[in-house]
Amino acid sequence: MALRIQKGLLDQLREHGEQTYPHECCGVLVGDFDDADNKTVRSVVACGNTRTDSPQNRYHISPAELIRIQRETALVGQDIVGFYHSHPDWPAKWSSTDLDEAHWTGCSYVITSVENEKAVLTNSFLLQGEEQDKHFEDELIEVVE
Numbered sequence: 001m002a003l004r005i006q007k008g009l010l011d012q013l014r015e016h017g018e019q020t021y022p023h024e025c026c027g028v029l030v031g032d033f034d035d036a037d038n039k040t041v042r043s044v045v046a047c048g049n050t051r052t053d054s055p056q057n058r059y060h061i062s063p064a065e066l067i068r069i070q071r072e073t074a075l076v077g078q079d080i081v082g083f084y085h086s087h088p089d090w091p092a093k094w095s096s097t098d099l100d101e102a103h104w105t106g107c108s109y110v111i112t113s114v115e116n117e118k119a120v121l122t123n124s125f126l127l128q129g130e131e132q133d134k135h136f137e138d139e140l141i142e143v144v145e
């Protein structure tokens with residue numbers, strides 16, 4: 001399984017992390033699932049990080065914004081295929097908090113490490129399992145033109 005994304009869209013989400021540094025950015029990946037459970041990203045929707053307690057190392061997308069994105073996505077026959085956020089001055093690896101707060105099984109969770117205002121590394125993780133045994137698996141990012 002892979003996450004397919006055009007270079008321009010990948011650049012867009014990485015730039016979002018640079019713009020919000022030293023706080024975490026967050027957003028939604030909209031696109032399609034194929035029969036082999038690969039995902040193709042068609043658009044990247046930047047969201048506001050509504051965390052006020054520790055936005056430098058946590059993120060939250062407001063439910064109202066997420067519902068709006070989900071409705072708009074359905075109207076054009078697409079799906080939410082994943083989410084993204086940045087880790088300012090921290091590796092592009094999921095944390096226990098990231099896993100605790102992830103609930104969209106089958107979706108990709110993309111994390112970009114941003115060091116000193118510069119996006120360094122971007123990785124994707126696939127959320128698998130049920131709520132009681134959910135886990136992340138490494139997922140290939142396939143950059144397409």
